[in-house]
Amino acid sequence: MSTRNDAALDFLLTRRSRPAKTLVAPAPSRAELAPILTAAARTPDHGMLVPWRFIVVEKGAMARMAELTVAAGQRLGKSDEDIAKGRSQFDLGHLAVVVVEVQTPSPKIPAVEQCYAAGGACLSLLNAALAAGWGANWLSGWASHDHDFCKAAFDLQDNERVAGIVHIATEGPRPPERPRPNLDDITTWVSE
Structure with a gap:
């Protein structure tokens, strides 16, 4: 058994995302973001394909992202409400890291595992x-x-797609705890 890390376990047992619309300035600087990105890059990666990459969208690019969202919504026939909601993450954003799933043909590592690894990078x-x-x-x-x-905003290639957009800034009002799944409802034990 490895050395127990109670602080890390307590963090994971009590972690709570902060709604993006409640985040306020300042956002982390490039130097402050570097260890966060380094930690995220330590995600499990079967076959060491590194099926993700990061695009950091800083405050100065948020207005362009919002306008691209509006254009995409109009092209796709989205409602005004959907367009407003879609653009709001950029209108209100201070810094966001786009985690891009990068699919690499591999005889050993199926595409779904690469997708899961990119999702793991988002959570990390x-x-x-x-x-x-x-x-x-x-x-x-x-x-x-x-x-x-995605092509216009992030210059994604055909083998890439957005796994997630993680907004990071200073915590605003703390949200109330939300209901969590009942462990007995989501766990099956196999003993034999």
């Missing part, structure tokens, strides 16, 4: 930001699933 990034004392929230939204938006 979120938890590292929270552990570093920042407020953070993992979002996606309809625009992040639209190829044309």
